Amino acid sequence: MIGKLHDAPLNLLKMDALLRRLPSHHIRYEEVKEQLKKYSAGFYGEKSIGFPLSFLEEKRFMIYHDLRLYDGTHHFQIDTLVISQHYILIVEVKNISGTLMFDPIFNQMIRISETKEEAFPDPLTQVERQRLQLEMFLLKSKVSWIPIETLIVISNRSTVLKATHEINAITSKVIRSEYLPTKVKSIDKRYPTELLTMKEVRKLGRFLVKHHEPLDRDILKQFSIPVTDLLVGVQCPNCARMPMIRIHGKWLCQSCSSVSKDAHLKALNDYALLVSKEITNQELRGFLRLSSEDAATRLLKSLNLEFSGANKGRRYMLDIRQF
Incomplete structure (x- = not known):
């Protein structure tokens, strides 16, 4: 059973909003575009394991996606956590194309293409660190001891996997996504002892969700972009041009003539993601390019x-939504 859905991370939503609000000639445009591409690939790779996970018995497993916890010293992120009555399984998903070479000697993963070799942090080291941090978190929270297993799941079907050394150790931890249900069954056999009731499993899951702390970076500060560099106005949901103009309670696109009643919602969402979760009437008029104070008040x-x-001086609280 799914205990926490796989919502788009705040940082991904912020990068998407930022790219749409940057002029294409901006000095940071290509950098933001490349980072958004990487984050999107990672997110959709993580979401893709929903299918193999669906083959696990609902009554036996609770599944939690995208958890960010604090162990008392550092925050740590877990792509997917599977909790059973017998053990906990940390699943780290990698959606990287090309040929991946696992090098345990230098603790690195190398992507090999026709033109270059590119080093990545070692996922094996990464999941071991996550395991230790989760152990520390559970210990400090006085949660009953339960063994923690780790897996690295490669979600891209075209990826070629290789290893320089310790092949057996690597193949025991690194699998393709379609093999996940079979791998879970083999892990089951190693842990026959029931340590938690299903009631305790669900209670533990609720406890983890309660302590989930989403990463909420100042995206403009991250890329050193002043707020004055952002494009303002309501973006057309049809052609993506901006600004739309407000006429008789509706938004009209000056480029494609599309009309929308609620295109301002996404613009205000962009404001909440990029600038502030609070907004005044004056700030709203500036960001939506509305000239009428009364129209802004009605909106x-x-x-x-x-x-x-x-x-x-009235400040309105904006909610962040996923469009």
């Missing part, structure tokens, strides 16, 4: 947002 009232303050 804000229609959203039924929580607010603080009064008159011109």
